[in-house]
Amino acid sequence: MTPKEQAYKYLKKVSKPARYTGGELNQIIKDKSGIDARFAFCFPDTYEIGMSNLGIKILYDCLNAEENIWCERTYAPWPDMGELLKEKDIPLYAHESGDALYDFDFLGFTLQYEMSYTNVLYVLSLAKIPLLASERTNEHPIVIGGGPCSYNPEPVADFFDAFSIGEGETGLVDAVKCYINYKKTHKDFDRKEFLRELSHVKGCYVPSLYDVKYKENGEISQISPKYPDVPSIVEKCCVKDFDKARFPAKAPVPFTETVHDRIMLECARGCMRGCRFCQAGIIYRPYRAKFPETLNKQAYSLFKSSGYEEISLTSLSISDYPCLMELVDALKEWTDGEKIGISLPSMRIDSFEAKIMEKVQGVRKSGLTFAPEAGTQRLRDVINKNLTEKEILDGCRNAFSTGRTNVKLYFMLGLPTETDEDVAGIANLGQNIVNVYYENPNRPKGKSIEVTISVSCLVPKAHTPFQWFGQNSLDELRRKQMLLKDAITTRKIRYNWHEAKVSRIEAVFARGDRRLSKVLLEAHALGMKFDAWDEYFSYENWMKAFENACIDPSFYAERDISFDEILPWDHIGCGVSKKFLIDEAKRALSGVTTPDCLTKCSACGAAKYGASLCVKRDINPKNIESEG
Amino acid sequence: MTDFRIIFSKKGSLAFISHLDLTHTFIRAMKRAGIPLKYSEGFNPRPKMAFGLPLSVGMEGENEILDVSLSKDTDCKVLLQMLRESLPGEIEIKSVSEPGQKIKNIKYARYRVTFDGYEGDESVLNAVLENPPPVMKHSKSGERLTDIKPMIFSAKAQNDGGSFHILLTLTAYDSMNLNPEYVIKSIIEAGINLPEEYTITRTNIIFDE
Numbered sequence: 093m094t095p096k097e098q099a100y101k102y103l104k105k106v107s108k109p110a111r112y113t114g115g116e117l118n119q120i121i122k123d124k125s126g127i128d129a130r131f132a133f134c135f136p137d138t139y140e141i142g143m144s145n146l147g148i149k150i151l152y153d154c155l156n157a158e159e160n161i162w163c164e165r166t167y168a169p170w171p172d173m174g175e176l177l178k179e180k181d182i183p184l185y186a187h188e189s190g191d192a193l194y195d196f197d198f199l200g201f202t203l204q205y206e207m208s209y210t211n212v213l214y215v216l217s218l219a220k221i222p223l224l225a226s227e228r229t230n231e232h233p234i235v236i237g238g239g240p241c242s243y244n245p246e247p248v249a250d251f252f253d254a255f256s257i258g259e260g261e262t263g264l265v266d267a268v269k270c271y272i273n274y275k276k277t278h279k280d281f282d283r284k285e286f287l288r289e290l291s292h293v294k295g296c297y298v299p300s301l302y303d304v305k306y307k308e309n310g311e312i313s314q315i316s317p318k319y320p321d322v323p324s325i326v327e328k329c330c331v332k333d334f335d336k337a338r339f340p341a342k343a344p345v346p347f348t349e350t351v352h353d354r355i356m357l358e359c360a361r362g363c364m365r366g367c368r369f370c371q372a373g374i375i376y377r378p379y380r381a382k383f384p385e386t387l388n389k390q391a392y393s394l395f396k397s398s399g400y401e402e403i404s405l406t407s408l409s410i411s412d413y414p415c416l417m418e419l420v421d422a423l424k425e426w427t428d429g430e431k432i433g434i435s436l437p438s439m440r441i442d443s444f445e446a447k448i449m450e451k452v453q454g455v456r457k458s459g460l461t462f463a464p465e466a467g468t469q470r471l472r473d474v475i476n477k478n479l480t481e482k483e484i485l486d487g488c489r490n491a492f493s494t495g496r497t498n499v500k501l502y503f504m505l506g507l508p509t510e511t512d513e514d515v516a517g518i519a520n521l522g523q524n525i526v527n528v529y530y531e532n533p534n535r536p537k538g539k540s541i542e543v544t545i546s547v548s549c550l551v552p553k554a555h556t557p558f559q560w561f562g563q564n565s566l567d568e569l570r571r572k573q574m575l576l577k578d579a580i581t582t583r584k585i586r587y588n589w590h591e592a593k594v595s596r597i598e599a600v601f602a603r604g605d606r607r608l609s610k611v612l613l614e615a616h617a618l619g620m621k622f623d624a625w626d627e628y629f630s631y632e633n634w635m636k637a638f639e640n641a642c643i644d645p646s647f648y649a650e651r652d653i654s655f656d657e658i659l660p661w662d663h664i665g666c667g668v669s670k671k672f673l674i675d676e677a678k679r680a681l682s683g684v685t686t687p688d689c690l691t692k693c694s695a696c697g698a699a700k701y702g703a704s705l706c707v708k709r710d711i712n713p714k715n716i717e718s719e720g
Numbered sequence: 721m722t723d724f725r726i727i728f729s730k731k732g733s734l735a736f737i738s739h740l741d742l743t744h745t746f747i748r749a750m751k752r753a754g755i756p757l758k759y760s761e762g763f764n765p766r767p768k769m770a771f772g773l774p775l776s777v778g779m780e781g782e783n784e785i786l787d788v789s790l791s792k793d794t795d796c797k798v799l800l801q802m803l804r805e806s807l808p809g810e811i812e813i814k815s816v817s818e819p820g821q822k823i824k825n826i827k828y829a830r831y832r833v834t835f836d837g838y839e840g841d842e843s844v845l846n847a848v849l850e851n852p853p854p855v856m857k858h859s860k861s862g863e864r865l866t867d868i869k870p871m872i873f874s875a876k877a878q879n880d881g882g883s884f885h886i887l888l889t890l891t892a893y894d895s896m897n898l899n900p901e902y903v904i905k906s907i908i909e910a911g912i913n914l915p916e917e918y919t920i921t922r923t924n925i926i927f928d929e
Contacts, residue, residue, distance in 0.1 A: 101917050103736055104778035110741060113733035117748075117808050347737040347745055347808075399748030399806075430751065431759060 095182045096190025102180060106173045110348040111139035114187030117345040118397060120156045120163070121188055128160040128272045131198040132186045132233070136211035137624060139167040143344070144352035146406065147202060147239065151260045153340035161268055164188040164196075165344070168211045169218065171621065171628075177218055184218040193219035197271060199233040200264070201252075203241035206601035207594070207624035209248055212237075213616040216251065223613065225253045225300060230283050234271065234290075238264060242297075243328075243375050244554035244661040247601045249299035250609035253287055256295050257664055258328030258375075259361075261337055263295035266329075270296075291322045295329035297664065298322070304606055304660075310647055312605065312658040327665035330701045334361055334380035335713060339390050342397040354402035354435075355394045357387055359419065363408035364689035364705065366696075367465070368476045368680050369504065371553040372408055374673075375666045377696065378703035379412070379689060383713045384419040391423060395432065402433045410436050414712040420448055450494075460491045463502040466510075467517025473683045474509050476676075481521060488525050492532050492541075499525055499543045505572045505589075506550040506564035508680060515572050518545060519579035526584045544586045547576065549595035553602050555666040557676035559659065562650040563599040566592055593631040597623070599649040605660035608648070610641040669697035722758070722793060726786040726803065727814040730775065734810040739774035745811070746786065753806035755799065758789040772823055772925050773892055776899060780921040785826075787819050821927040828873055829892040830924040831900040835915050838884040845877035845886070845912065852906040859895065868906055871898035892925070 096114070103109035124130075133152060135142025142148065148165070155163035164186035169177065177184060183192040193199055199221065201212050213223055216235070222228050225235065234253045237245060242255045256263045270293045274286045291298040301322045305314040317324055331337045339358070346353065362379035363372065391403055403423065407413055423434055434452040462484055466472045469481060488499055503518050522543050529541040549569050552558045564572070569592040580587055601608060614637040622628035638645050653659070655674050662670075672695065679686060686694050689705055699706035704713075730742065737745065747767055750757055759765035772785025790799075800816040807813065849872070857866035873889040886907075890898040900920050908914055 108738075109736040109777065110733075110738070113736050115733040115808070115810065345748065347734065348741045349744070353744075396752060399751035401747070401751070431757075431765065 094190035095185040095192050096187070098180070098182045099177065099185070102176055106176055107170060108348060111167070112169065112173060112187075114165075114190070116187075116347060118342045119165075119188050119344045120152070122156075122162040124162070124189075126160060127162045128275065129162075129197045129268050130191075130195075131155055131161060131163040131200060131268060132166050132193050132196045133163055133200045133202070134166045134168075134193075134215055135202055135204075136168050136208045136215055137204075137622075138170060139346075140348070140350040142167040143346045143350040145202065145204070146356045146358060147260070149340050149343040149356075150338070151264055153343065154261050154265055154338050155268065157338065158265065158268075160272065161265075162188075166193060166215075168215050168622070174214065174218055174621070183220045184215060194221050194233065196233045198268065199235050201235070201237045202239040203237050203245075203248070204239050205624060206241060206247075206598045207629070209601060209612055210615050210620045210623050212248060212251060213612060214621040217616070223616070224250055226250070228253065228283065230281050232283075234283075234286075236264075236267065240371060240375060243371070243664055243666055244602065244604070245297065245299065245664070246304075246606045246660040247604035247608035248612065249606045251612070252299060253283075254290055255297040255299070256329070257297055257326055258295045258667075259331050260329070261331050263293075263329030266293050267296050288319070288322070295326065297326040299606070302663065312660060315658060315660075315663050325663050325665045328375070328667055330667060331361075331380070332702055334703075335382045335386050341390070341393040343394070345398045345400070352404070353400070354404050355391060355398065355400045356404050356406050357391050357394075358382075358407065359387055359405050359410060359413045359416075360407035362703075364412060364711070365409060365478065366476055366676070366686055366688065366694070368474075368557040368676055369465070369507070369550060369553070371556050374555050374668050374696075376408065377667055377698035378701055379705050379711060380703050381413055381415070381711050381713055384415040384422055387419055388422040392426065395427075395430065401431065402435060403427065404435045404437060406437065412711075415714065417448060420451055424451070460488065460496055460498065461500045461502070462487065464521065465502065465504050466507055466514060467503065467519070467521055468514045470683060471507055471510060471514045471517070473685050474680050475504075475507055476680070476685050478685060478688070481524070484521070485524060485528050488528050489532070492529050492535065495536060497529075497536065497539050497541050499541070501525075501543065501545050503545065503547045504550045505547055505576070506569055508558060508561045509683075510572075512572075512575060515575050516579045518547070518576055519581075519585070522580065522585045523582060526582055541584050542586060543584060544588065545576075545580070546588045546590075547573065548590040549592050551595050551598045551602050554659070554661045555664075555668065555673070557673050557680055559603065559673070560653045560655060560677055562652045563596065565646075565650055566596055569595070591626075591629075594629060596645070596649055597631070597634050600645045601648075603653075603660070604648050607643060611637050611643055614638075614640040667698045667701065672696040721796065721818065722790045723819050724788055724790070724794075724796065724799060725817050725819045726788065726799075727817075728781075728784050728786065728807075729812045729814060730781045730784055730810065731812070732780075732810040734808065735778055735780045738777050739771070742775075743769070743771070745808070746788075749803065749806040749808075750788075753802040755802055755806075756790050756792040756794070758791040770823055772826055773829060773897075773922075775922060776901075776920075778920070780919065782921060782923045783814065783925060784922070785823070785925055787823060825928045826925055827891065827893055827928040828889050828926040829922055830926065831888045831890065832921045832923050833886040833888065833900055833904065833918055834921070835884040835918045837882065838915050840877070840879065840884055840912070840914070842877045842879050845907065846875075848907055848910045848912060849875040849877065849886075849903075852903065853909045855902050855905045855909055857902055866902075868898060868902055871896055872903065875903065889926070 155161050166186045216223050236254045237252045238256045245255045287298045290296050301318050307313045360381040362376040364379045465477050573589045618633050705711045757767040768789040770787045775781045796816045803813045854865050854867045871891045876887045878885045
């Protein structure tokens, strides 16, 4: 009996048991006898969140496209299920075969956010796999990580045998192929020897093959490979021809409701705008767009294989997609008849976009969303958010004239150079939007406007121009949150703020080094898990974990780092040069903006990937093709 | 014909999906197959479909009812074939026919509760089922002690060597809807030591004659 079958008879007792059964439409079942490598892909959070992730759908498809590789899925079981598995001594299993994770060749984790790190350890322990890479034997799976957080993998370095840095369509498949090749050419599997070989594969980082030395003041003095054949900088993998990149025509369709339960159509990858706090804006460079014809075909095949009733057009900034109108028109030719809705997250709403919005939404009117991130033009220039107050107010005026009454605004507190005036500026902007609403003589009678202001705290991230700037202290963040609260005088504005304590822990791990693995071990020993969930996050427990590990969190979160200091992630190459990031940090301090990539190339370094944006200064796939 | 009654079974891992999930599963399967669903009017058009009775999470169903309306004239056999090809294997279509009796006329549901390897005394259990003790039961007005006897049309315990079954016919309309879990609860209330693990299958849904 497989562990999944063992778990079956107890499933009635846990919440939402359909999360643990597998068996979804389009799941992939293979005959084990023809398989050379079994890969279990784990999203270390709930099934509902993991099943919503596009990256996993793509990689599940890429790995399974190889005849001799079988990729399955697994997720972090909710604590009631975790308890049950422990109590009944059932090891965590993969959903397709129901086999225990410890029987796999690979266990892959996607690291999407720092607060999932405790869940990585939770999953490893439920899977009965040693937490520390150094304690695993030849019999254990190779534990490999990827995703945005792997661009600074150091805080979790001790738990992973390897990381695949960058876009997994090529990198991850190569890593598994290297394993198959190793097994075929060696009589006995030697874990250490294999990992050494893996370190030669593009994008593969094997943390145990690097020495990190520290100065007395805690700073890093040296990061160096232990052997000459191990690369001193691991460069990310990047898909060059994004239009032809493999994209799943079929993906598992959950029975039970998930967070994003719809077709996700990835129109473009990367972003041209260069907001200085944004990690995605750097690590996914260069910007690459797909042909509308390609997307239309992919959307149709996904619909025919899933039956979904909604298509979401995704990219970091969908407004920048050059063929948006054309794509929407092409989609609507068949989606209208099938009663399928099209949604456009992350729109910027100028008049052109208002036209598209009208097209896709028909009679239903959703609210309007802006992310100015900062309250004054001065500070928006510092962060390079090229959105002016006039643009915001014009967008609102436009929307109000079509009867909308809801506006949502997103901001950050704790940005570099931020003053109390900037904080108060957030309230002013909100007030100005309210005023614009009442200027409209044709506003709906008896209906009030609602402006929602949501404020988070800046978490300086690795590989961004803001990586050198310390986070504000907890007290300072709280003071600013209250300052803003007092600055809002109208009841037309709703004010939400994020708990600064969560941002604080995120900041520690976002800029952390290997010594933090100890903290995570302590956290795991305290039973911590699901820290991305309010009901499980406990700041007090985190403080205890830091104390037990004798580590001062403020060293990582609050410290301004000098430009010449060695950063814990300096040996991970994100495709953008450190010189560019330093220049950007300096420009931020003097309030100078940097144009987007289409307007002018700022020589960030990502041009080496040969994307058409960088080579021909053009992102419209149509033009590029006609030029031959 | 545009109105149909679909009789299906829901088994295995699909026993764990909720009623809402089952609705989505059917809609998606029909859309994949290109079955011309009829939609309601209004701002938020929804497919016109109705299930006989919702099935609790964890229960299997052998003869569940779903009524659907299509926008185009369709043959029963064609619809049956399309559904079979599009639905996951653990939902089996047993028949497609004209709707017949209205869903609001459903009166009873039959259940089979199975205890594997239980060696209980049938006669003792049958005696309890004759006069089941009242149990705390959820209703619209909150949880309260409820006499479930009027909601049990028939009940019988039966040991067929290896498996022990309790066969129940329970009322299944409005406020008189009884989940078989309450019958189990009542038996335990009477002091009988039932095994913790058991499976419940709804075998039939019965209309008012």
